[in-house]
Amino acid sequence: MSWLLPDSYSTFGPDVDFLYYAILVVTGVVFVITEALLVYFVIRYRRRDGQKATYIHGSTKAEIIWTAVPFIAVLGLAFISIPSWNMMKNPDSVPADALDYIVNAKQFEWEITYAGADGVTGTADDISTINIMHVPVNQAVNITLRSEDVLHSFFLPEMRVKQDAVPGMDITVWFEATRAGAYPIGCAELCGNLHTTMGGTLNVYEAADFEAWVASQSADADDADDADDQEDQ
Amino acid sequence: MDAHAHAHEMPWIRRYIFSTDHKTIAIQFLLMSLFFLVVGGLLAMMMRWQLGFPSEPMPGGMLLPDEMMAPTPAGAIMLPEFYNSLVTMHGTIMIFFAIMPLLVGVFGNLLIPLQIGADDMAFPRLNMASFWMAFPAGLLMLASFAVEGGAAGAGWTSYAPLSASGEYTGVYLGQQLWLISLTILGFASLAGAVNYITTIINMRAPGMTWFRMPLATWALFITAILILLAIPILAGALIMLLFDQTIGTAFFLPASDGEPLLWQHLFWFFGHPEVYILILPAMGITSDVLANGARKPVFGYHAMVLAIVAIAFLSWIVWGHHMFQSGMNPMLGTTFMITTMVIAVPSAIKVFNWLGTIYKGNIHLHTPMLHALGFVSMFIIGGLSGVFMASTPVDVYIHDTYFIVAHLHYVLFGGSLFAIFAGITFWYPKMFGRLMNEKWGRIHFWLTMILYNIVFWPMHSIGIQGHMRRIYDPTQYEFLQPLQPINQFITMAAFALVAVQVIYALNFIISIWKGKKAGNNPWKANSLEWTVPSPPPHGNFELVPIVYRGPYEYSAPDVEEDYWLQDAPPPSETAAPALEPQPVAD
Amino acid sequence: MRDLFGCGRAMLMATAAVFATACGGGGGEAGGGMEQEAAGEEMASPVDMATAGGIHAMVMFEGMAPEMDAIDMASEPNCAARYTDTPMAEEVVVGGGGGLANVFVYVREGLDAGMSFPTPGGAVVMDQVGCRYVPRVVGVQAGQDLTFRNSDGLPHNINASPSENRGFNISQPVNMDTNRNFPLAEVMVPVRCDVHGWMSAYVGVLDHPFHGVTDMEGGADLGMLPPGDYVVEAWHERYGTQTASVTVTTGETAMVSFSFSEAMAANAVVPMGEPIDPHGPGAHTLAPEAH
């Protein structure tokens, strides 16, 4: 039972993890102090017969202190969160050289489309996979997240990415993985009966391996197109 | 005319079933919501079975129909559809039919007239109607388990479009019953809220100024205002969703250009005030009990009132923090993050004031006091874990994970439910004339406290490891498989937690007949309900009470005892009271 | 506490074992095919067997069978592991002799107006094996039980979207059977699995028993009918429908043949959810290519 985050492998990782631990420390200190005081007071001021409690109604000074201190603390936490939040979610923060992807969610699959050699989605050389996403390491990827039916939530725990997919909306999600490997993809929004099966795998490759994967896919890209046509029927 | 005598002439059905007496209605709400609390708890146990032992045959599952539990040669295995219904109905029943009626229906009805010195609510028949809408609404909600397609399965938040069309879930009638039931419950809540607000504004006894009201009444007053303003928003949203479901409109269906996010905005615009509806009365009850247990005035009474008002006000501008990852504009996310952080301040003020209240007290650790202290210690955890998700970047990671489940249960179970236990035990004499058993009360408290933490504390941890909420089978995800022993451990502890509640149930039932007779004021408390017999007669007060002071004058140096009833004339006026007690004017 | 608990579970397992024995441990056989399970007591059929004749349909595929795509089961390794070869899509399945399989052939028109047929007691089984439906196309009578069987032991979901009947969306997390029926006749009801996008199947629902699905030879028996003129339709998921008229005489098996070719895929109309009234006029304008 651990309060430590699992390792992160994206450029968002340090920001999110720093904020998490910062809040953990702040709340941890408050937690220990308040709970310790509670226990201490209960023991120290336990019932003594024939004695009265001290008749105190309050203290304006104390009220001001414990209004102002938490106020400053939480506002501080809010303000240090803003830059990271903007970096993660603001569409303007997506690096210009990011690779374009489309992730289309539906009950209960992630359909992932990679733009292919021409770098534009929606063209003939697109590569589509189901539930398995292939990305290069140290390269930003720019995902247009869509949904066909209900809400889903695209969750990459190690990348510290989570974004709901909303039918009728194109939502921009981006991240940059920093280590090659295979990582889970999850659905974090209840999306129907078999919501639980809507998992997948994120394969992060070294640049060369990614090229090889693209090449292997482009070889049978025609077949993939046929398959798409048939699905449409 | 003598109301008191009149009550005894009334036929049985008017006295116990269709009663207009606020105390009887409070007991009706109590029995109803305890029933739903049990139901909600059992639903949670079935969920826990599935989470601890995914797709293993559930004991007793054979008793349930095939649409819920699939019969296999090995035994009955829970279906994902049913699991989703359990998730939905556990949340819905606990929030709308257990915690909310317990806090608002029971304590609102019982305490408001008694604590302000009124003979009853402003609109007693409306009050009766409120219960008789809420109860059938609950039965309708339960009945939805029996209809074709099963009960609603889109979560208690019923996010559209999953909830807006049966084609996504296979649940048609169940979802519609869910919507209708909550709409009826909404009417019941509104009837209650109008009643409470009118009663508190208009029917306070002479001398009961605003700042002489006990904090329980203050909290219920502010809660009633939140209900009054929030429930109609929910009703509007529910009706639109019902139209989408039944007549084919497309408010929330993107296929016809409806807006799924509109549902979320409406729901949480209601939903966040609702969250405080579920905690403010608990805070009020805790304040009353803590002062009584510590034999000391509440520390910073005015600050406590202001904090309640501030929470209520801020609760209207923080709803977006439920929607950080929903696709809402990130700039709005920043705004909501700041308002959300700010709402932590009044909660912190309350915690520090509670600590100030027991500081230098003379603490009597009776059962209600234990539960009140339990509330404070658990609310600290629930409040602090809320700071994590207020920070938007951290929320990206922990949103919709078990961290949220842990957080909300620390607030609703560790918070509200402990306060409810405190409140029921504390005011039990005013309902049934007797005290609950003290020894068994303490045993129950300690077992509950320990087991409760064993159940919910590890949920923070598995949430931090990325365990999503509302998933039917965690082992479907390879990265969650190492967490399965923790899930099993939580499940076992949860069973034990529910089992020890039998102690409370037995204590509650047996004490009705066998409990120690309470007398007027068993806890040596100050507020007006303790000046009348337990249980108070129909009409409550023989003479309209006159209030001389605030409700928390414990250990005042002016009197010998360590408590000072609100209607006790001050020593200087005992000879010639400025105000003559008046007979009740009816 | 833990001990107590384990004991409870052990007891449960024991109960389950007894239950399994009682049930004959059913539900395991993979491979499926259409099974008419124990039919029970048949109600009297209105067809007089003394005068009845049969219909046998042959559906052939002309030309080279189109090459099917490989199914990418990478997202479900447990299923992929069941195959030694790459599993191929089954949209067009042509047998060695040129027969076109998975064609639903049924009597579309010509039954006497007064005739109604008892609902068969046995269930039609549609199995899920290796993340495929086996069989892929079935015919059932309206109201007859259709058993969806999960033999994969991993979660499947069965999403049927009929037009006339009420749809359903049920899931099967483990090896199990689920029975459903369609009370109204319609051709066809599409069925798919939302977890595995490649899995699809079709159910033809008719209020009479005169239908069949072609095997690898392209043959299908439509059963014994009263003598008369009938319109028979053959339905294929890619090539659409063809009709032929056929005359049934006592004691004979009338042959009716259809042929499909890849060229038809281009402008095929594939009916879904079409209500069928088999009691219509016997003769019908015939499609030219049907003989």
Added chain:
Amino acid sequence: MSQAAASTADRHPMPGMMVYNVKLGMWIFLLSEVMFFTALIGSYIILRFAHPDHFAEPGAVLNVPLTAFNTFVLICSSVSMVKAYAAITQGDQKGLRFWLLVTILLGTFFVGVQVVEYIILAREGFVPMAELYGVAHEIEGAALYGATFYTMTGFHGTHVTIGILCMWFVLYRAWQGKYSADNYGAVEIMGLYWHFVDLVWIILFTIVYLI
């Protein structure tokens, strides 16, 4: 009516009490009504901003002159309600009955016109259902327009109808002579409700028909 209940509701005001219970209760209830219509109107505004192309120009689909006249009728009914209230505060029983009846008739006329308007619009294919929308005629915009229009005006119409039913009850009691210059609470809260419904309509008319 329970005696105990009557005693509470009509009890002599407590010290510091500004308005009697039922009137205060009505004000509080109307606050919640404000929130209800806020939810509906807010949804309309959000949907309209999100999909401006789906909402027709003012007057393109809806009959503005007819509804403007209808609005005038409803405002007149508010005036007649005031007259009824003024009459009973003077103890004028006849005036109360007359003006109540006028209010009822004007209200009924309003609802009647609304029903006729619905029928005409529905025949033109302007319905709330997404699938059936615009079947008969080509109507600009999408189903959101129909859904929001019928929901908002429909709920308002329901409120007017409930008001009319309550007013029949008040009129019946007025006929029995239950009200007087000292006892006119029911008429007053009836008036409060009626003016509220009227006010909501003016807002709805403005944003649904005119903007």
